[in-house]
Amino acid sequence: MSLNMDRVASAFTFKGGMLPMTVMELTSADPEQIRAQLAGKVSQSPAFFQHTPVVLSVEQLDEPHLALERICAVCRAHKLLPVAVRGGTDPVKQSAWALGLGWFPPQEARPRAVEEAPLAAAEPQPDEAEASSTPAVGRIYRGTVRSGQQVTAPEGDLVVVGAVNPGAEVLAAGSVHVYGPLRGRALGGIHGNRQAGIFCKELHAELLSLAGNYKRLEDIDPRLLSQPVQVQLRDDQLNISSLG
Amino acid sequence: MAKIIVVTSGKGGVGKTTSAAAIATGLALRGNKTVVIDFDVGLRNLDLVMGCERRVVYDLINVIQGEAGLNQALIRDKRTENLHILPASQTRDKAALTPEGVEKALETLSQEYDFIVCDSPAGIEHGAQLAMYFADEAIVVTNPEVSSVRDSDRILGLLASKTRRAERSEPPVQEHLLITRYDPNRVTSGDMLTLEDVREILAINLVGLIPESEAVLRASNQGVPVVHDMDSDAGKAYADTVSRLLGEEVPLRFYGYQKKGLLSRMFGGGRR
Ligand SMILES: Nc1ncnc2c1ncn2[C@@H]1O[C@H](COP(=O)(O)OP(=O)(O)O)[C@@H](O)[C@H]1O
Numbered sequence: 001m002s003l004n005m006d007r008v009a010s011a012f013t014f015k016g017g018m019l020p021m022t023v024m025e026l027t028s029a030d031p032e033q034i035r036a037q038l039a040g041k042v043s044q045s046p047a048f049f050q051h052t053p054v055v056l057s058v059e060q061l062d063e064p065h066l067a068l069e070r071i072c073a074v075c076r077a078h079k080l081l082p083v084a085v086r087g088g089t090d091p092v093k094q095s096a097w098a099l100g101l102g103w104f105p106p107q108e109a110r111p112r113a114v115e116e117a118p119l120a121a122a123e124p125q126p127d128e129a130e131a132s133s134t135p136a137v138g139r140i141y142r143g144t145v146r147s148g149q150q151v152t153a154p155e156g157d158l159v160v161v162g163a164v165n166p167g168a169e170v171l172a173a174g175s176v177h178v179y180g181p182l183r184g185r186a187l188g189g190i191h192g193n194r195q196a197g198i199f200c201k202e203l204h205a206e207l208l209s210l211a212g213n214y215k216r217l218e219d220i221d222p223r224l225l226s227q228p229v230q231v232q233l234r235d236d237q238l239n240i241s242s243l244g
Numbered sequence: 245m246a247k248i249i250v251v252t253s254g255k256g257g258v259g260k261t262t263s264a265a266a267i268a269t270g271l272a273l274r275g276n277k278t279v280v281i282d283f284d285v286g287l288r289n290l291d292l293v294m295g296c297e298r299r300v301v302y303d304l305i306n307v308i309q310g311e312a313g314l315n316q317a318l319i320r321d322k323r324t325e326n327l328h329i330l331p332a333s334q335t336r337d338k339a340a341l342t343p344e345g346v347e348k349a350l351e352t353l354s355q356e357y358d359f360i361v362c363d364s365p366a367g368i369e370h371g372a373q374l375a376m377y378f379a380d381e382a383i384v385v386t387n388p389e390v391s392s393v394r395d396s397d398r399i400l401g402l403l404a405s406k407t408r409r410a411e412r413s414e415p416p417v418q419e420h421l422l423i424t425r426y427d428p429n430r431v432t433s434g435d436m437l438t439l440e441d442v443r444e445i446l447a448i449n450l451v452g453l454i455p456e457s458e459a460v461l462r463a464s465n466q467g468v469p470v471v472h473d474m475d476s477d478a479g480k481a482y483a484d485t486v487s488r489l490l491g492e493e494v495p496l497r498f499y500g501y502q503k504k505g506l507l508s509r510m511f512g513g514g515r516r
Pocket residue numbers: 253255256257258259260261262263366424425426454455456457458460461464478
C-alpha cells in the first residue's frame with residue numbers, strides 16, 4: 001500500500017529510517033542525582049551536549065511513577081533533547097505522551113554487554129556498535145568557525161560544513177575537510193598521522209599544517225588561492241594541488 | 245517586557261556610541277519607550293553624544309551599588325519623548341559592574357520600557373561581555389576594514405557562547421550587522437573592503453549601512469543624535485536601520501560610488 005496517496009499535491013512522504021540514537025539508560029529516577037552526573041559529563045565532553053537527541057530508557061527502574069517532566073528539564077538544561085521514552089509502566093507511557101514524547105516498548109533479551117555499558121562509554125558517539133569497528137571517530141561541525149574559536153577532532157577527521165574565518169583554528173588527529181572557504185588555520189594529523197590531508201572548497205588559509213609540517217599563507221603559490229584544493233604530506237613537504 | 249539590544253563591535257572607534265545614540269533615539273521617535281545605557285565605565289561618552297552631560301548626577305554604578313535609585317539616575321531626553329539615558333561612571337572601578345547588579349537593573353527597566361539599548365565598551369573582556377550577556381538582539385558595528393571585520397567575527401563567536409541565551413540554550417541572540425563609516429569612493433579605490441566582502445565573512449543579516457558623513461561629527465559636537473538630522477545621509481541611513489530593526493523592509497541606499505563633481509553640481513553641495 002502506498003502512503004503517498006495524493007500524487008498531485010503531496011506535502012510529504014513517509015519513509016522508514018534507521019537513525020543512530022543515544023539511549024540514556026537510567027539507573028536512578030532521582031532528577032538531582034541525574035543532574036549531578038550530567039553536570040560532570042558536560043565539563044568532560046562539552047561537544048557531546050549540543051542538543052543531542054536521546055531516548056530515555058527506564059527499563060532498569062522499578063518505579064511505577066516517574067518525575068518524567070523534571071528529568072526531561074534536567075536533560076534539556078544540559079543540552080540533551082529527550083525525544084522518547086523506552087520501557088516503564090503504563091502511567092510512564094501516558095506521561096511520556098502527555099509531554100509530547102514518543103514511547104517505545106522495552107527491549108527484550110538485550111545482550112548483557114550493552115546492558116552493563118556505562119553511560120560514559122556510549123557518550124561520544126551514538127552509534128556505539130559501529131564506532132567500535134571504526135577505530136577513529138570524527139566530528140562534523142556545521143556553521144562558521146569564527147575568529148578566536150577553535151574546533152578540534154581529537155580522534156579522526158574533522159568536517160566543517162561552513163567557513164573557517166581568519167583568526168579561527170581547526171584541528172584534527174586525522175584529515176580536515178572544509179566545505180566552504182578556509183581563511184583561518186588548519187592543522188591535520190596533530191598526533192603525527194602523516195597520512196592525514198587537508199581539503200577545502202576555497203583556499204585562503206593563514207596556515208596549513210600536517211603532522212607538524214607547515215606552510216604559511218606567504219609560502220602558498222598565489223595561483224592556488226581561492227581554489228578548491230587538497231593538501232598532502234610528501235617527503236616532509238606540504239604538497240598543495242588543485243581539486244578543480 | 246523590553247527587548248534588550250546590545251550595540252557591540254570588539255574594536256574601538258567604529259561607531260558604537262554614535263549608533264547606540266542614533267538607534268535609541270530613532271526607536272523613541274517611532275513611539276517606543278526606550279532607554280539607552282552606557283556600559284563604557286571610565287570612558288563614558290554616550291552622555292556627550294546625547295547632549296545630556298551637564299545633567300548627570302548618578303550613574304549605572306551608583307544604581308548597582310544601591311547608592312541611588314534607577315529613577316534618580318535616569319535622565320530624560322530633552323528633545324525626544326519616551327527616551328531616557330542611563331549614564332556610565334567616569335570615575336568608578338569597572339569591577340563594580342557586577343552581573344547580578346546589571347541583571348537586577350535590567351529586570352526593573354524591562355517592566356517599564358519597550359527597548360533597552362546597551363552601548364558596549366570596546367574589547368572582548370569583562371565590560372563587553374557583561375554588556376552583551378543579557379541581550380536578546382545584538383547590533384554588531386563594523387567598519388569596512390580587515391581588523392574591524394576580524395573583531396566583529398570574534399564578537400559573534402562570543403554572542404553564540406557567552407550570553408545568557410547561549411548558556412540556557414534558549415533561542416540564540418538575534419545578530420544584526422551594521423556597517424558604519426562606509427565610504428563608497430574608498431571602496432572603489434580599493435582602500436576599503438566592499439559591502440559584499442564584509443557580508444560574506446560575517447555571514448549575518450545586514451540591518452544597515454551608514455556612510456562616512458560629516459553630519460555625524462557635527463551631530464556629536466552638538467550633542468544631538470544624527471537621526472534628528474533627516475536631511476543628512478547618515479540620519480536617513482540610521483532611520484532606515486531603525487525601520488529594519490522594527491521588521492520593515494527598506495531598500496539599501498548610500499552604497500554606490502559617488503561621482504563627486506557631478507553630484508555636487510546636481511544637488512548643490514552633495515553629501516552633507
Ligand atoms: N558614519 C560616520 N561618519 C563619520 N564619522 C563617524 C561616523 N560614525 C562614527 N564616527 C566618528 O568616529 C568616532 C568614533 O565613534 P564612536 O561612536 O564614539 O565609536 P565607538 O563607540 O565604537 O568607540 C567619533 O569621532 C565619531 O564621530
